[in-house]
Amino acid sequence: xxxxxxxxxxxDHWLVRASTIRALWIGSSITLAILVLLDLFIEHHPHFGIxxxxxxxxWYGFVACxxxxxxxxxxxxxxxxxxxxxxx
Amino acid sequence: MTTSLIIPPAVILIAAGLAIPFLRxxxxxxxxxxxxxxxxxLIWQIPxxxxxxxSWLGYELQIVRGDKLARLFATVFAIMAFGGGLFSLxxxxxxxxxxxxxxxxxxxxxxxxxxxxSVFVFWEVMAVASTFVVWSGGRAANGAGLRYAAIHMLGxxxxxxxxxxxxxxxxxxxxxxxxxxxPARWLILAGFLINAGAPPxxxxxxDAYPAASWxxxxxxxxxxxxxxxxxxxxGFPGAEILIFVGLYMVxxxxxxxxxxxxxxxxxxxxIVNQVGFMVTGIGIGSEMALNGAAAHAFTHIIYKAxxxxxxxxxxxxxGRSKCTDLGGLFRTMPFTMVMGVIGALAISAFPLTSxxxxxxxxxxxxxxxHLAIVWFLLAAASAGVFLHAGIKFPWFVFFQKDSGLxxxxxPWNMRAGMLLMAAFCIGLGVAxxxxxxxxxxxxxxxxxxxxxxxxxxxxLLFSGLAFFVMLGMLKRTRTITLDFDWLYRRPGxxxxxxxxxxxxxxxxxxxxxxxxxxxxxxxSLRRYHGPKGVFGRTWPTGQMAFWTTVMLGTYVLLGLIWx
Numbered sequence: 001x002x003x004x005x006x007x008x009x010x011x012d013h014w015l016v017r018a019s020t021i022r023a024l025w026i027g028s029s030i031t032l033a034i035l036v037l038l039d040l041f042i043e044h045h046p047h048f049g050i051x052x053x054x055x056x057x058x059w060y061g062f063v064a065c066x067x068x069x070x071x072x073x074x075x076x077x078x079x080x081x082x083x084x085x086x087x088x
Numbered sequence: 089m090t091t092s093l094i095i096p097p098a099v100i101l102i103a104a105g106l107a108i109p110f111l112r113x114x115x116x117x118x119x120x121x122x123x124x125x126x127x128x129x130l131i132w133q134i135p136x137x138x139x140x141x142x143s144w145l146g147y148e149l150q151i152v153r154g155d156k157l158a159r160l161f162a163t164v165f166a167i168m169a170f171g172g173g174l175f176s177l178x179x180x181x182x183x184x185x186x187x188x189x190x191x192x193x194x195x196x197x198x199x200x201x202x203x204x205x206s207v208f209v210f211w212e213v214m215a216v217a218s219t220f221v222v223w224s225g226g227r228a229a230n231g232a233g234l235r236y237a238a239i240h241m242l243g244x245x246x247x248x249x250x251x252x253x254x255x256x257x258x259x260x261x262x263x264x265x266x267x268x269x270x271p272a273r274w275l276i277l278a279g280f281l282i283n284a285g286a287p288p289x290x291x292x293x294x295d296a297y298p299a300a301s302w303x304x305x306x307x308x309x310x311x312x313x314x315x316x317x318x319x320x321x322x323g324f325p326g327a328e329i330l331i332f333v334g335l336y337m338v339x340x341x342x343x344x345x346x347x348x349x350x351x352x353x354x355x356x357x358x359i360v361n362q363v364g365f366m367v368t369g370i371g372i373g374s375e376m377a378l379n380g381a382a383a384h385a386f387t388h389i390i391y392k393a394x395x396x397x398x399x400x401x402x403x404x405x406x407g408r409s410k411c412t413d414l415g416g417l418f419r420t421m422p423f424t425m426v427m428g429v430i431g432a433l434a435i436s437a438f439p440l441t442s443x444x445x446x447x448x449x450x451x452x453x454x455x456x457x458h459l460a461i462v463w464f465l466l467a468a469a470s471a472g473v474f475l476h477a478g479i480k481f482p483w484f485v486f487f488q489k490d491s492g493l494x495x496x497x498x499p500w501n502m503r504a505g506m507l508l509m510a511a512f513c514i515g516l517g518v519a520x521x522x523x524x525x526x527x528x529x530x531x532x533x534x535x536x537x538x539x540x541x542x543x544x545x546x547x548l549l550f551s552g553l554a555f556f557v558m559l560g561m562l563k564r565t566r567t568i569t570l571d572f573d574w575l576y577r578r579p580g581x582x583x584x585x586x587x588x589x590x591x592x593x594x595x596x597x598x599x600x601x602x603x604x605x606x607x608x609x610x611x612s613l614r615r616y617h618g619p620k621g622v623f624g625r626t627w628p629t630g631q632m633a634f635w636t637t638v639m640l641g642t643y644v645l646l647g648l649i650w651x
Binding site for chain 1: 339342343344346347349350410416418419455458460463464467468469471472475476490538539542543544545546547548549550551552553554555558561562565566567568569570571577
C-alpha cells in the first residue's frame with residue numbers, strides 16, 4: 001500500500017493538486033461574496049427584525065456553526081473515550 | 089355500494105418477509121422487488137375511512153383505516169422497501185432481508201391501524217423483526233442487538249400500560265388525537281417517543297443501527313423513527329412538550345455527530361437530528377408545521393437511505409467505516425461519491441433538493457406562530473446539519489487525505505438503488521407539486537422565492553466556510569462520546585453483576601437452611617406417593633386425581649379469600 005501511495009503522489013488526481021485547491025478557494029470566496037452582495041438587491045421579508053439585517057444568513061450560519069463546534073469540543077473534553085471503551 | 093376486497097398492504101410485505109428466507113436466486117429477487125410494488129398499488133386502493141375491522145374482546149379493531157396521512161407514510165415506506173430491496177439484492181443473508189420485509193410490513197400495519205390495539209400489535213412486530221435485522225450484522229452486533237431489544241421492550245411496556253389504561257378510562261380503543269391530560273396518555277407518549285429516539289434514551293439508535301450489516305442499516309434508518317413520527321402526528325399534534333423534545337434532539341444529533349468518527353454512526357446521530365425537526369413541527373401543531381413534518385419525514389426517509397446506501401457501499405467494498413481509516417475514495421468510487429453528495433445536499437436542504445421543499449415548511453410554521461426562539465434555533469440547526477452531515481460525511485469518506493484505498497464501485501443493483509433514491513431527492517426538489525398534493529392538509533406555500541433561496545444558500549455556504557476554517561478542530565480521533573447509555577452499560581452492569589452474586593449466595597443460604605425441611609417433606613411424599621405409597625399404587629391416574637384435587641382446593645381457597 002505504501003508503494004502505491006508514493007506512485008500516486010507523483011501523478012495524483014487533478015482534484016487534489018495544489019493549483020486546483022487554490023482555484024477552488026478563490027472560486028468559493030467569490031461565490032460567497034456575491035451571495036452576500038445579493039442582499040442589496042433582494043427584498044427579504046423578515047419575521048422577527050434581526051433576520052432582516054444585511055447578510056443575515058451568512059453571518060448567522062457561520063456563527064451558529066462556530067458555536068456548535070466549540071460546544072461540541074467542550075463536551076468532548078468531558079465525554080470522549082477511546083473507541084475500545086466498551087469492548088470487554 | 090359494493091364493498092371491494094381490502095387486503096392490508098402490511099400482509100403482503102410480512103408474508104413476503106416470511107417467505108424470503110426459504111427462497112434463492114431469481115425467485116428471491118422477484119419477490120424482493122414485486123412485494124413492495126404490490127403493496128404500493130394496494131395502498132392507493134384504500135379509500136378514506138375504516139375499510140377492514142374485526143372485534144376482539146368486545147373492542148373494535150380497525151385493521152385498515154385510510155386517510156391522506158396514512159397513505160402518505162405508507163407510500164414512502166413502500167418506496168423505501170423497494171429501494172432497500174433493490175440495493176440489497178446481493179445480500180446473501182436471506183434472514184436479514186426477510187426480517188427487514190416483516191419490519192417494513194409492521195410499519196405499514198401501524199400506518200393503517202385505526203385503533204390502539206392494532207397499533208401495539210404491529211409496533212411489536214416491528215420491534216421483534218428489527219432486532220433480527222440488527223443481529224444479522226454478525227457477532228459484533230450481539231450486544232447492540234440485545235440493548236436495542238431491551239430498550240424497545242421498555243418502550244413496548246410503557247405503551248401497553250398506557251393503552252390499557254386509556255381503553256379502561258375511555259371505553260374505546262380508537263386511535264385519535266389525545267391531549268396530555270392523563271398519566272395513561274403520558275405513558276403512550278413516552279412509548280412513542282422512545283421509538284422516535286427522544287431523550288434521554290436516544291443512545292439506542294446510534295448504538296444499534298451502525299452495528300447492522302451494510303444493507304441492514306439502510307432499512308433500519310427508515311421505519312422505527314418515522315413510524316414514531318407518524319403516531320405522534322396522529323395522536324399528539326400541537327403537544328407543546330414536543331417542541332422542547334424536538335429541539336433537544338436537533339442539537340443532540342448535531343453535537344454528537346460532530347464528535348463521531350464512524351461514518352454510519354455520524355449518519356445515525358443525524359437521524360435523531362432530523363427526527364427532531366419533525367417532532368418540533370408536530371409540537372408547533374399548525375397545518376403548515378404538520379404538513380412540513382409529514383413532508384420532511386417523506387423526503388428524509390429517501391435521502392437518509394441514499395446516504396446510508398452510499399456509506400454501506402463504502403463499508404462493503406472496503407470493510408471499513410471509520411473516518412480515520414477512510415478518505416480519498418472519490419478516485420475509484422466516483423459514482424458512490426456523487427450519490428453520497430446528492431444525499432448530503434438533500435439532507436442539508438439545498439435549493440433544488442427534496443430537503444429544501446420540506447424542512448422550510450417547519451420553519452415557516454414556527455414563523456407563522458411567532459415562535460422567535462424556535463425559528464432562530466431551527467435556522468442555526470439547519471446550518472449545523474450541513475456541518476455535521478452535509479460536508480462532514482462526504483469530506484471525510486471520499487476526500488480529506490488519501491487513505492491509499494482503491495476500492496471498485498459496488499455491484500449494479502446497489503448503484504441502481506442509489507440512483508433511484510437520488511432521482512427522488514432531485515425530482516422532489518425540482519418539482520415539489522406531487523408531494524405537496526398528497527400532504528395531509530392543503531398546501532399554501534411557495535418554497536422558491538428569491539429571498540428564501542438566497543437566505544438558504546448564505547446559511548449553508550457560510551456553514552461550509554466555517555467547516556473548512558475550523559477543520560483543525562474537527563479532525564477525527566479514534567474515540568466515542570459517552571451518552572446516557574453509559575448508565576446501563578457501566579454502573580447498571582456492575583449493579584446487575586452484584587445482584588446476581590447476591591442472589592446466588594442468598595439462594596444457596598436459603599436452600600441450605602431449608603433443605604432439612606424439604607428432605608423430611610420429600611420423605612413423607614415418598615411414603616404416600618412413592619412406588620409403594622398409598623397414592624402410588626394406582627399411578628398415574630391416582631397421582632393425577634390427587635393433584636387435580638389439590639389444585640381445585642387451592643382455587644376454592646383463593647376464591648374464598650377474594651370473595
